[in-house]
Amino acid sequence: MRLIQFINPYRKIKSTHSEGTNTRIAGAVAVCLLLLSAFPCNCESGISDPAPVQSGTANNVLLFIGDGMGFEQVKAAGMYASGESGTLSFESFPRDGSISTNDAEGRTTDSAAAATAMATGVKVRNGVIAMEIRGSGRPLETIMERYKAAGKRTGLVTTTFIAHATTAAFDAHTPRRDDYDNIVSDYLHKSRPDILFGGGKYISGDDARKAGYTVVVDRAGLMALNKKKETMVAGLFGEEHMPFVSDGPGPLPRLSEMTQVALQIMGDHPGGFILMVEGGRIDHACHANDISRAVSETLEFSNAVAEAIQWSKGRTDILILVTAAYETAAVRVLKNNGACVVPTVSCGSAGHTSLNVPVYAWGPNGDSISGTHENTHIFTVIRQASGRLLPAALP
Numbered sequence: 451m452r453l454i455q456f457i458n459p460y461r462k463i464k465s466t467h468s469e470g471t472n473t474r475i476a477g478a479v480a481v482c483l484l485l486l487s488a489f490p491c492n493c494e495s496g497i498s499d500p501a502p503v504q505s506g507t508a509n510n511v512l513l514f515i516g517d518g519m520g521f522e523q524v525k526a527a528g529m530y531a532s533g534e535s536g537t538l539s540f541e542s543f544p545r546d547g548s549i550s551t552n553d554a555e556g557r558t559t560d561s562a563a564a565a566t567a568m569a570t571g572v573k574v575r576n577g578v579i580a581m582e583i584r585g586s587g588r589p590l591e592t593i594m595e596r597y598k599a600a601g602k603r604t605g606l607v608t609t610t611f612i613a614h615a616t617t618a619a620f621d622a623h624t625p626r627r628d629d630y631d632n633i634v635s636d637y638l639h640k641s642r643p644d645i646l647f648g649g650g651k652y653i654s655g656d657d658a659r660k661a662g663y664t665v666v667v668d669r670a671g672l673m674a675l676n677k678k679k680e681t682m683v684a685g686l687f688g689e690e691h692m693p694f695v696s697d698g699p700g701p702l703p704r705l706s707e708m709t710q711v712a713l714q715i716m717g718d719h720p721g722g723f724i725l726m727v728e729g730g731r732i733d734h735a736c737h738a739n740d741i742s743r744a745v746s747e748t749l750e751f752s753n754a755v756a757e758a759i760q761w762s763k764g765r766t767d768i769l770i771l772v773t774a775a776y777e778t779a780a781v782r783v784l785k786n787n788g789a790c791v792v793p794t795v796s797c798g799s800a801g802h803t804s805l806n807v808p809v810y811a812w813g814p815n816g817d818s819i820s821g822t823h824e825n826t827h828i829f830t831v832i833r834q835a836s837g838r839l840l841p842a843a844l845p
């Protein structure tokens with residue numbers, strides 16, 4: 451196991467101060483303030499105390515998936531945000547537990563198998579998008595498809611490109627996660643989620659328009675949408691994955707902004723909705739053993755959940771689940787360095803691990819989260835919470 455000395459702009463403040471280099475101090479302070487304004491300490495948003503609601507039916511479901519976000523990534527992000535762990539938005543939820551994530555063959559999972567398990571309730575082999583493999587090879591009905599069939603709205607939001615495996619497993623079917631043409635074809639012509647926000651790679655704006663979507667390509671376009679009138683919107687934000695938070699969004703929206711707009715568009719639908727929001731780049735930062743980026747991605751993920759909590763205040767028909775597809779990098783926090791300083795951590799891997807990941811629940815059927823579950827339990831919790839609102843199965 452190697453000890454990682456991560457990028458830490460905040461420590462630079464101290465060291466440059468002792469050197470008396472004013473220019474460098476000013477630069478370092480500017481970086482710190484920039485990040486502080488994005489991730490205020492002590493969770494200033496005032497959403498840290500949602501009322502627990504444990505009965506009734508969930509007409510609306512919000513599923514947040516942090517790719518690569520294990521317990522230690524959450525702990526590190528809390529320490530950075532407030533100087534102590536346990537302070538992220540979703541850590542105030544009334545129920546929590548842990549999730550085991552291995553694929554159908556007992557191997558450390560990839561995004562395709564992990565997301566398929568949550569979307570369909572069936573474990574599949576790594577690389578497979580919502581098909582019974584190993585097994586019959588048949589397509590596996592997803593929770594999104596069930597919601598759509600019941601007349602509800604559905605949405606996918608991610609910071610990776612939208613055809614990537616986690617989002618694909620909720621609204622496409624293919625034996626190969628890199629079969630992007632078929633994934634996009636399933637999106638536009640079969641499953642047709644109302645909201646598709648993320649990196650635009652593999653999706654042509656023209657094809658999306660022809661399929662009936664309003665297309666936006668940047669933050670300005672997203673914010674200018676008439677949220678009361680729009681129904682089907684494709685936000686194709688750049689040609690790749692969306693930028694890391696620490697690189698700045700440029701003209702593109704942040705995850706929390708995409709979440710906010712998705713809720714504004716779908717939230718008033720009396721028939722209800724299901725929205726999956728993925729913090730997809732926590733995993734990428736962890737693959738690089740870059741804890742600074744992992745922290746900022748996790749905090750923006752927490753901000754996106756905070757948008758949902760804010761939106762859900764005073765409502766009793768919303769289930770919010772926050773979990774991870776798997777843990778990446780075997781991160782361990784070694785030392786809390788206080789607020790606004792990235793903790794010292796070690797990384798035992800540059801890949802996915804089989805460590806259990808956290809799950810947090812708020813709303814109807816949240817009581818079903820307690821102790822340790824398989825990742826397929828996420829599907830079951832949503833299915834049970836939605837009760838008679840969903841058809842038993844698609845024809």
Ligand SMILES: [Zn+2]
Pocket residue numbers: 733734737778802
């Ligand atoms: Zn990964």
